[in-house]
Amino acid sequence: MEINLISDTVTKPSGEMIKFMNNCEVGDDVFKDDPTVNMLEEKVAKMFNMDKALFFPSGTMTNQTAIKINTNPGDQLICSKTAHVYNYEGGGVSFNSGVSCKLIDKERGFFNAKDVLNSINPPDFYHSPKTSLVCVENTTNKGGGACWEMNDLSEIADLCKDHDLKYHLDGARIWNASVKKGTDFSLFGELFDTISVCLSKGLGCPVGSLLLCSENNINRLEEDHKKAKEIEETLKSLYFVKKVEEVETNIIIFEINCNYSSEIFINKLQKKGVKLIGMGDNKLRLVTHLDYSDNHHEAFLDILSKVTL
Numbered sequence: 439m440e441i442n443l444i445s446d447t448v449t450k451p452s453g454e455m456i457k458f459m460n461n462c463e464v465g466d467d468v469f470k471d472d473p474t475v476n477m478l479e480e481k482v483a484k485m486f487n488m489d490k491a492l493f494f495p496s497g498t499m500t501n502q503t504a505i506k507i508n509t510n511p512g513d514q515l516i517c518s519k520t521a522h523v524y525n526y527e528g529g530g531v532s533f534n535s536g537v538s539c540k541l542i543d544k545e546r547g548f549f550n551a552k553d554v555l556n557s558i559n560p561p562d563f564y565h566s567p568k569t570s571l572v573c574v575e576n577t578t579n580k581g582g583g584a585c586w587e588m589n590d591l592s593e594i595a596d597l598c599k600d601h602d603l604k605y606h607l608d609g610a611r612i613w614n615a616s617v618k619k620g621t622d623f624s625l626f627g628e629l630f631d632t633i634s635v636c637l638s639k640g641l642g643c644p645v646g647s648l649l650l651c652s653e654n655n656i657n658r659l660e661e662d663h664k665k666a667k668e669i670e671e672t673l674k675s676l677y678f679v680k681k682v683e684e685v686e687t688n689i690i691i692f693e694i695n696c697n698y699s700s701e702i703f704i705n706k707l708q709k710k711g712v713k714l715i716g717m718g719d720n721k722l723r724l725v726t727h728l729d730y731s732d733n734h735h736e737a738f739l740d741i742l743s744k745v746t747l
């Protein structure tokens with residue numbers, strides 16, 4: 439008799455699972471023509487109340503992909519000193535994403551919102567890497583299968599929103615956390631930008647992970663439109679602005695009165711750290727976007743309302 443307690447990754451498919459695998463309909467998943475993969479992705483996305491899921495062979499790949507899409511090269515992520523993404527993914531964080539890790543050294547792989555706050559590099563101090571992502575692991579592998587309290591996860595989520603940070607859950611064993619704490623999967627979906635889950639840990643599947651995400655970058659475009667409208671209003675109140683094209687989405691085109699110079703306007707704003715481009719004929723263009731944050735918007739409206747020519 440062999441008693442294998444190495445890992446929950448050693449589990450093998452049951453007879454029923456093998457029968458299902460033998461009989462299931464397959465196709466080319468690149469063309470979204472694999473009905474079984476499509477069904478799995480839809481099912482898991484729905485469980486977590488997230489918009490999309492993508493099937494990958496491994497949890498390392500889902501974590502690495504999440505880090506890549508949530509950061510830019512040179513950025514820094516915050517995670518536990520014991521995190522899988524830092525210790526066991528072959529240095530992929532630095533190789534794949536060009537990102538460094540700020541490690542939090544607390545018991546069992548946990549930390550709280552205050553720890554995260556203390557780990558964020560000052561955004562205006564350009565010598566330090568930009569902090570852009572927080573990764574948590576639930577359950578914590580090196581922490582001995584420990585489960586996070588929802589309250590802690592949710593406080594960190596709020597902090598991430600306030601500081602423009604993305605929030606990733608390495609949920610390789612989220613199934614165990616959910617069973618232990620009785621937490622509905624959809625509650626995790628509400629907090630995180632991306633979630634990685636593994637089918638190969640204790641569930642009998644030989645391989646497989648899914649990366650879940652919300653189509654935030656489409657759903658959030660309304661915010662850009664709203665900001666553009668507010669900029670339109672401020673521009674209309676300025677004595678040197680002749681005309682603002684009706685703003686419908688995120689592009690604002692306006693014209694400076696011919697008695698004033700658009701060049702001077704651009705230079706004055708540039709000195710305050712604002713970049714914009716001219717379009718000729720004293721016309722200028724502003725475009726709101728994903729990286730134009732609430733803080734930027736507040737500061738820009740203030741600068742705009744005070745500028746004189």
Ligand SMILES: Cc1ncc(COP(=O)(O)O)c(C=O)c1O
Binds near residue numbers: 496
């Ligand atoms: C917490 C955690 N995340 C990610 C992974 C990576 O999963 P995989 O082995 O499928 O790459 C593991 C693997 O054990 C894990 O324990």
